[in-house]
Amino acid sequence: MASPNPRNYIIAFIWLGVLTLLGVGLAQFPIPRIYAVIGIIALAIAKIALVGLVFMHIRYETVHLRNSIVIPFLIPVLFAIALICESANNGAI
Amino acid sequence: MSTSATDHLNMRVVREPHYGPTTPGKLGIWAFLLSDAFSFFGLLLTYGVFYIQTPEWIPDYLPKLGIPFTAVMTFVLICSSVSMVLAHDACVHKNHAKTVRWLGLTILGGLFFLGGQVYEYTHLIGEGLIFGNSLVGESRYASTFYLITSFHGAHVLTGVIYLIVIFINLIKGKYKDGNHTAIEQVGLFWHFVDLVWILVFAFVYLIPATI
Incomplete structure (x- = not known):
């Protein structure tokens, strides 16, 4: 079983920052609304997966x-x- | 229950082959988080149904939510989640000074978020985003916004109090021996608060702001 590594926390943190910026950008840029909504939901799911798997250690559990x-x-x-x-x-x- | 009995529960490791080396406290907090997640999902689903059914979600006479300000609050909450997981890692490696530092930063992050929420509420109420006269409110936008964000804010407040209690125990040297179960449990709760905010930020703030 893989074990937690502080380096992974920092990588996840950088990704969370980037995905948050992308989400804010999607809400502000004049693109078709349906694409913006789908994009925001997809980014939210990606961020939740990062927090759950890396920070909450779900990926290291049985x-x-x-x-x-x-x-x-x-x-x-x-x-x-x-x-x-x-x-x-x-x-x- | 006496302190020694509580410690005994936290320290005992379940040697169940399917669940690995986990403590009853950790399983308990996961069960609590799942039930709490259903509460949030219920609120967000209600929000979604209202949002779909309402032709003009944000009427012209009501203020819009501040995306850049809330994005900063979101980033601070993410930072506090990182400091929380680093505090746990430091405790596992019996580095007391680092554990104190990271946990202290986590508490500061939580307090900053709460302060930001108070500032945001004051600002929005001043601009006229209020419930109205009925129980549900005249504006579904205002009602759902305050209901969801205040429910989350109550979780942040609970998390900060929980963190402060653990921090005091840490200062007293309770976790110096590498007993990290209490820090792991408060960490799970804190990450859950961060995880839920990601959903709230996406659904309550970003989607209504799409052009």
Whole structure:
């Protein structure tokens, strides 16, 4: 099993800074709104993955503990997808 | 529960083959974080439904949220997350001075964020972003903004108090022997606060600001 390394924390920190700047840039630049929204959500997911995997040490845990943590987080995501589909079906989107 | 009994719970390592060398305290904080995450997801999903259903999310007469200022607050929270993980690393390696320094910086980062939130609220309320007269509020934008950010702010405040308690114990020399479980647990909570803010910043601040 890999072990935590302070160098990885600094690399993750730099990436988090860059991704935050990119997110702010996407919100300000005049690009089609749908692309900006998709980009902001994708960047947020990437940042969450960095914080979870590197800072919260999920990548260094055993497979069972990792699954116990990650899988429950997917439930609300599925719920969100269901709500979006329902809204689209009702013509709200 | 006495202090010695609590210490015993924190120190005992579960030798369960599937979960590896982890403490009951660590498993407990993960269970708490999952339940807390569902609370945040509930609020963000409600926000999403309101946002989709509302034709004009930010009416002209209400102030817009300050993206550059909040981006700085976000960066400070990320910095405090790094200092937190470095404090844990220093404690694992029994470097007391570095642990004190990094944990102190983490507390300062949390206090800066809270100060920033107070400043932002004062500024926005002054410009007219208020709940209105009804329970939910006349503006869904204002209601959801204050509900979500104040719920997160309460977590930051809790995290800062939690960090200060651990910091006092650290100064007293409680973790000098490399017992890092308490610092690891407060770290998990603090990173969770940072993780949730990433979502709040994206959904509440950035997406409504897209042109």
